Amino acid sequence: MTKKYTEEELEQLKVLQEKKNKEFLKDFILHQTESLVSNKYSDESLDKELEKRQILKTITDFWKIESININVLNEPLEYEKIFTQDFYKEIYRLHNWQIPDIISNKPWVVGRFTNEIIYFRFSQEVLPFLRILNPCVLPGIRIYKHHQYLTRGARIKLEQFINEATEEMKNYENWDSFRIAYCSKYNVPYQLKFSFPSNN
Secondary structure: OOOOOOHHHHHHHHHHHHHHHHHHHHHHHHHHHHHOOOOOOOHHHHHHHHHHHHHOOOHHHHHHOHHHHOOEOOOOOOOOOOOOHHHHHHHHHHOOOOOOOOOOOOOHHHHHHHHHHOHHHOOOOHHHHHHHHOOEEEOOEEOOOHHHHEOHHHHHHHHHHHHHHHHHHOOOOOHHHHHHHHHHHOOOOOOOOOOOOOOO
């Protein structure tokens, strides 16, 4: 059952989530800055790093990263259903969870699975940037779906990734076997141990 929070608890959660969002943004900026500097210890590279830190002060400058520019919008599109019931039903089946006729309220961990097998197939900057544009307002709760920030071209890729994952899942009887084979096939990074509590 979903926990009911008091107004005071909700405010505390909002503050904690805002702090987490700021820390995530800071880490992302620093990572992108450092990845663009080949030798941080020369005078020239230090000057470049300082210059890039100035550039990266505003979020719009991230669109200068090509993989973001071609995949991510700065404003969300209207919501359109893109993740299919078959996709979620296969996830449920591989976890031996009870499958309802219509899957709507999903366990939080399904979002983690979706990030790994779907969004990780984009270049490595895309998912972190989506998290910046579309931060959680409370733990696990966002105003928009990540795919609402994807360009039309990226949405076509997303649909392809969803269909490929769904078809691949049909070939396996448990989640671990599927994800290892799938991630290897599509060169997606994964952890060997990725266990979560069961869905009751």
